[in-house]
Amino acid sequence: MSKVQVMNGNMAAAIGAAMCRPDIIAAYPITPQTPIVEYLADFVIDGKLDASVSEVESELSAMSVVTGASLAGSRVFTASASQGLSLMYEPYFRASTLRLPVVMAVANREMISPQTLWGGPQDTLSVRDAGWLQIYCEDNQEILDTMIMAFRLAEDKNVLLPINVCFDGFYLSHMAERVEIPEQEDVDAFVPKYVPEHIKLDPKKPMAVDPLTNGYLLAEYRLKHMMAQQNALKLIDEIDEEYEKKFGRSYGGAIEEYKCEDADYIIVTMGSMTGVAKDRVDAARAAGKKVGLVKVRIVRPFPGDKIANALKNCKAFGVVDRNVSFGWNTGIIYEEVCAAMFRNNLLIPNVPFIAGLGGEDVTGEHFDYAIDTVIAQEGNADKHYTVWLNREDKGI
Amino acid sequence: MNQRETIELLARSEDQISPGISACVGCNVELTLRTCMQVMGPNTIFAIPPGCMGGVGVVGWDKQSGAKIPVFFPLLDNPASMLAGIKMHYDRIGEDVNVVAFAGDGASVDCGFQALSGAAERGDKIIYICYDNEGYMNTGYQRSGSTTKGAWTSTTPVSKDGRGGKKQNKKDMPMIMAMHDLPYMATMSPAFIPDMVTKLEKAKAVKSGLVYLHVYNPCVTGWGFKSDESIELCRLSVETNYAPLFEVENGKFTLNRSLDNPKPLADFIKRFKKFRHLGDEEIAALQELCDSKAERLKNLASL
CATH class of the missing domain: 3.40.50.970 (Thiamin diphosphate (ThDP)-binding fold, Pyr/PP domains)
Known part of the structure; x- marks a missing residue:
């Protein structure tokens, strides 16, 4: 026991x-x-x-x-x-x-x-x-x-x-x-x-x-x-x-897939923000939106093929990064996911998000907004600008 | 140990360093290293951080080792703490192994000083030998905290009309380390091998904390003198009181050689190209500093 x-x-x-x-x-x-x-x-x-x-x-x-x-x-x-x-x-x-x-x-x-x-x-x-x-x-x-x-x-x-x-x-x-x-x-x-x-x-x-x-x-x-x-x-x-x-406990190994099998839209997260993100995925599901989540657990080695496989059937995805990649104007995980998708010949509409820098909350509202932004990106082959999720509510 | 005993000890112990290392002709650090490791013996793990002895191949090249005993290349700034980890392992498994750093003054008085001071304060049971050639010789002689005031180095150049050189005094590393309340601190010179061997034997016997050994090694290539003068100039550094031989055991200072009636410091200073631009006034100032330090040391030894 x-x-x-x-x-x-x-x-x-x-x-x-x-x-x-x-x-x-x-x-x-x-x-x-x-x-x-x-x-x-x-x-x-x-x-x-x-x-x-x-x-x-x-x-x-x-x-x-x-x-x-x-x-x-x-x-x-x-x-x-x-x-x-x-x-x-x-x-x-x-x-x-x-x-x-x-x-x-x-x-x-x-x-x-x-x-x-x-x-x-x-x-x-x-x-x-x-x-x-x-x-x-x-x-x-x-x-x-x-x-x-x-x-x-x-x-x-x-x-x-x-x-x-x-x-x-x-x-x-x-x-x-x-x-x-x-x-x-x-x-x-x-x-x-x-x-x-x-x-x-x-x-x-x-x-x-x-x-x-x-x-x-x-x-x-x-x-x-x-x-x-x-x-x-x-x-x-x-x-x-x-x-x-x-x-008796499993974390999926390199990544965790949450409600991804039939998902049309997938949010990629990492770390502690994932809990609230799963909650908002559930809420979106309850509202009839087929949303799933991929949690990246291991970053080195990067599980690119596993992530690409999880995302391959979705219509749009978004990556929420609590970090920045200076020079890319996005978060770091977003660029790594994009590289994995390209190497697997997958070109799927997507949105980069940056949230929760400096320990700010990444809230349910942020994820609701992120999910809706990803859904709206379906069918859009144009690059989406990086969405900073915690700027407006701070009045910056 | 008396002189005969030290010579007999060297005669019966094996050289632990490869005969094929590529130190400069007349390098007295090579002699120092061989002597130190010969006394440390086969039950030793030692570290050579970046610097002359690393550069000349004591750790080895590609798949070949430069030593018969386990040797590794720590970082310039962490020999003391990396060795402390090794020693902790052997303490834990109950094996008594000599764990030794052989590091230049750059790695000891500058870059690696924090790690060394920390290990000394914690009482990590390592033997730390600093070979002091007063600068970063392996990268072409840049100044270090251990460079003598006034010295030409490639980063403290001297103009054609004789202006320049290092502006600050040499860091007094033996005294700084002695003030860490070490079980054993000693200075050594390759011109006084029996004294060196005796001190290395004492260092091996210490089980209660960090041992710091400081060797003053004039550098043929960097300082500018003839290779056959190497040992003579090492001896002169001691005879002028510039690098006096002393030891500190649990706070007790002992002079290993009298500081009375030293030779004039100018006899030493004027032998090197790096001091050639110094005038009488600057040499007199060095002499004054040397005298006051010798006086202080005598006082400490009288306590």
Whole structure:
């Protein structure tokens, strides 16, 4: 029997991570991620978690300590957000190119300027091409479950890549919800001990890690890294199925399709906004509009074919981004979805939306408006301008 | 250890670095590195961040290693924290392994200082060796926080009429690290190998926190002197009190060589191309700083 508790997203992340028994944890405080570090420190001092913790002096050292520990063979965990993630960028990129299965929770927060500390995935999405796996969660149960799946995915011999488990700051990090906590022995069986074979610094078996490397060999590393990302795309679906068998909960793997089978119009979302979006999809259905929803869970690797398959029979779709892609004048996920559609020879009328920047609410009214805008786009081959969903009601 | 014991120790321990690295002719950092790793021995993991020793191939090329022991290339700004993670792993599994950084002054006093200071404060059980050649030599000698005041570097150039050079004093890294209340801090010189070996042995025995070792290494190529003068100039840096040999064990300062009756600093300064433009007044100012630091060190050692 699993336990049920009311907890915020940071606690869900901390419990999920702790249940996977990391050997070494290093993290530095930053709003809205800080409680994760505090919870884990509490678990350790209370004897609930046997881990060594380093209270580092910066995020750069947080990522450096965990990459060092992973290089030596430990299972490791860290957490950060926003400016902290930016400060990590150098060892962050390196953790993936060294193929170290670091697991890192991110309570997503906007990037400054202007000064801000509220939610939004601009931080992790801006480093989506640094070679990590990235999964985005909708609610606190999904955070806990994804954390457990993340260790499995990252440490799989066909993947061996670091992973971000991302969730919107404050909306999830600080909001309490009902969360089921699985049994420790079931988690132990699901996440076996990490035994590195590909890279290890050990005097008993000397190895030079990262000699100066010529381009032809670097290209080989990149190719294998790209293949590992594609392996993860298959594996996330398999792990999700296995998780459902064991723990009774499934998230659809790479994406979740909600009422998509017969949908004429589909809204694509990511993260915590998905809950209210599903509610408005239900309302639209009740009003006779055949609307569905695709929730993007994994952004790296990008599940382009799965998304294209989900959208292929609709008459119009829209993508709601809580982030911007400077230079594209749209959100980031919109451009990725468009690329996936084009690569699958699908040209379907569509609308890019931007909403909820800087932690603003994305409301039911916003989604009602988005759904109607998408429906109106049916049959229109012209490009639709990017719709900013939260401007008018703020009087900007 | 007495001199004989240190020489015997070197005689019976294996060189851990590939014979084929491409350091400059007369480079005393290469000698320092070989000596350090010879004493550290096979039960060691070490890190060489970007800098001369990384550039000359100590980590290796493509699929070949530059060392017989596990070696890796940390980032310029994170050797201390990356090594701290490695050491935490071995502590956890109960294996006693020497975890060592061999980093230049750029990686130590500038870019990687935050990580080093943090690791020192937390007591991460690593041995951090800084080879101080007063600048970014591997990229063609740009100034660092460790460059002596007045020195020509490629980023503090000197005009034809002798104006220019670095405007600020050298960061006193050994003293800064000593003030972290380390279990062991020492300065070393490749001109005093028995002293170096003794200190490396002491460093290996420390189990309670971070060890910081600072080596002063005049650079043949960057500073401008002849390769056969390398060790002589290292010795002179010590004999002029510019790079005195001392150690600090749990707060107790000890001079390893008397600071009395030093040779004039000008004897050292005038040997390098990088100081050629300095006038008597500027050299006198350096001498004054050197004297006051020596005096302070003597006072500390008398406590």
